[in-house]
Amino acid sequence: MRTHRVLRWAVPAFLVVQAGVLGLAWWAGSGLLLALAELAALTGFAGLLLLAHYLVLRGRYAREREAARRAAERRRVADEVHDLVGHELSLIAMQAGLLELRSAGADAELAGRLRAQAERAVASLHDTVALLHGTAPDEPVTDDIEALVARARQAGARVTLHGNLDREEPGAGRTAVPTRLAVHAVVREGLTNAARHAPGSPVAVVLSSSGPPEDEAVEVRVATSEAPSGTAGPVGSADGPGAGRDGGHGLDTLRRRVAALGGRLDVRHDGGTHVLTARLPARPAGDVLTSLDRVEPSGARPLRLLVRQTAVPVAVACAAVLGFWTWASHDSTAEPEVLARFDVGLSTAELDALVPARQAPVRLARPLPPPADSTCRAYTDGNFPLAAATVEVCADGRVVTRVTELSGEPLW
Incomplete structure (x- = not known):
C-alpha cells in the first residue's frame, strides 16, 4: 500500500517541481540556474523511484519470511500429527487384525473392514505428512x-x-x-x-x-x-x-x-x-502447498539487494556525468584569477596568453550580437557537472571590446 502511494504521487510531484523549475528559470533568466535546478529535480525523482523500489523489495522480503514461517509451521504440525495420530492409528489397525484372526463369520468380516480402514487412514496420514514436508510419495x-x-x-x-x-x-x-x-x-x-x-x-x-x-x-x-x-x-x-x-x-x-x-x-x-x-x-x-507460498527468493535483505541492483546503473550514470564534465571542462576552463583579468582594453596578445586552448562547449545563455568588427569566445570556470560557459570575451583583433558575465544573461 505504501509503495502504491509513493508511485501514485511520484509523477505528479515531479511535474509540479518541473513547473516550478521552469517558472524560476523564466523569472531569473539564468541558464545555469535552470541546469542546476533541473539536475536537482531529476535527482529527486530518481530518489523517489529508488524509494518505491526499496518498498517493493521490502514487501517481497516480508512475504518470503512469512512463506518460510508457514512452511516451518506446516512441517512442525506434520511431525506432531505423524507422531501422535499415526501411532494410535497403527495400534488400531494391529488390534483390528488380531480381532479378525480371533473372530469368525460376520464379526471377522467387520474386523477386517475396520483393519483395512485403519490402514488406509495410516496411508492417508503418511501422504498428508509427505505433502506438508513437500516430499509427496x-x-x-x-x-x-x-x-x-x-x-x-x-x-x-x-x-x-x-x-x-x-x-x-x-x-x-x-x-x-x-x-x-x-x-x-x-x-x-x-x-x-x-x-x-x-x-x-x-x-x-x-x-x-x-x-x-x-x-x-x-x-x-x-x-x-x-x-x-x-x-x-x-x-x-x-x-x-x-x-x-x-x-x-x-x-x-x-x-x-x-x-x-x-x-x-x-x-x-x-x-x-x-x-x-x-x-x-x-x-x-x-x-x-508450495504453489500457494511461491515467492521469488532474493537471497538478501532489501537494502542490501537495492544496493546490489542499483550499483551498476548508478556507477554508469556517475561515470557518464564525470566523463562529460571532464570532456567539457578540458582545455576550456579559466581559473578565477584569470577570469578577473579579463577587461575591456586588454590587448589581444595578453588575452591569447590567458585564455584556454578551446571554448566551452556548453552555453546556456542567449548569445548577444558581437560588437562591430569583433569576434567573441566563451569560457567556463569549470562548474560541475556541465562546465557551462560563464564568461564571454569579444576582441576586434587589437584589444578586448567586451566582457560579458554569462551567468547573469537571460536564456531568451
Whole structure:
C-alpha cells in the first residue's frame, strides 16, 4: 500500500517541481540556474523511484519470511500429527487384525473392514505428512478413486465410475501425485455433498484425460441428480455447500487447491443435475502447498539487494556525468584569477596568453550580437557537472571590446 502511494504521487510531484523549475528559470533568466535546478529535480525523482523500489523489495522480503514461517509451521504440525495420530492409528489397525484372526463369520468380516480402514487412514496420514514436508510419495494410497467409490457404495450410495486417470496409449505418462490427490479430493467432496444433500440420488463420477503428453490435462466430473421425493434437498440448494458459485468452505478450499495446481473448478446446476467439474494439468510444475507460498527468493535483505541492483546503473550514470564534465571542462576552463583579468582594453596578445586552448562547449545563455568588427569566445570556470560557459570575451583583433558575465544573461 505504501509503495502504491509513493508511485501514485511520484509523477505528479515531479511535474509540479518541473513547473516550478521552469517558472524560476523564466523569472531569473539564468541558464545555469535552470541546469542546476533541473539536475536537482531529476535527482529527486530518481530518489523517489529508488524509494518505491526499496518498498517493493521490502514487501517481497516480508512475504518470503512469512512463506518460510508457514512452511516451518506446516512441517512442525506434520511431525506432531505423524507422531501422535499415526501411532494410535497403527495400534488400531494391529488390534483390528488380531480381532479378525480371533473372530469368525460376520464379526471377522467387520474386523477386517475396520483393519483395512485403519490402514488406509495410516496411508492417508503418511501422504498428508509427505505433502506438508513437500516430499509427496510417488504412489500414494489416497489417490485410489475406485476404493473411494466402493466405500460410498457400501454406505448405500448409487455411484457409477467411468474412465481412468492414466491414458493407456503409448507415450502417455502417469498423472503426477499432486494432481491425483486433488482429483481424489474433488471426488470425495462431490460424494460427501451428494450424501448430505441428495441421499439416494444417482451419482456419476467421470474421469478423462486429453491433450498431448507434454501438455496433458485431467478432467474429473461428479454429477449428482435431483434427490428423490421425500429426501433432503438437492446439492446446490440455498443452504447447502453447493449454493452458488462460492458455496461452502469445502468447495472454497477445493477451489484454492485446484487453482494452486494451475487448474479450474466449476460448480453449476444443469437441468436438475448438480455438476462439480475440475480440470487440472496432469503433471503440474508445482504442488498444492508450495504453489500457494511461491515467492521469488532474493537471497538478501532489501537494502542490501537495492544496493546490489542499483550499483551498476548508478556507477554508469556517475561515470557518464564525470566523463562529460571532464570532456567539457578540458582545455576550456579559466581559473578565477584569470577570469578577473579579463577587461575591456586588454590587448589581444595578453588575452591569447590567458585564455584556454578551446571554448566551452556548453552555453546556456542567449548569445548577444558581437560588437562591430569583433569576434567573441566563451569560457567556463569549470562548474560541475556541465562546465557551462560563464564568461564571454569579444576582441576586434587589437584589444578586448567586451566582457560579458554569462551567468547573469537571460536564456531568451
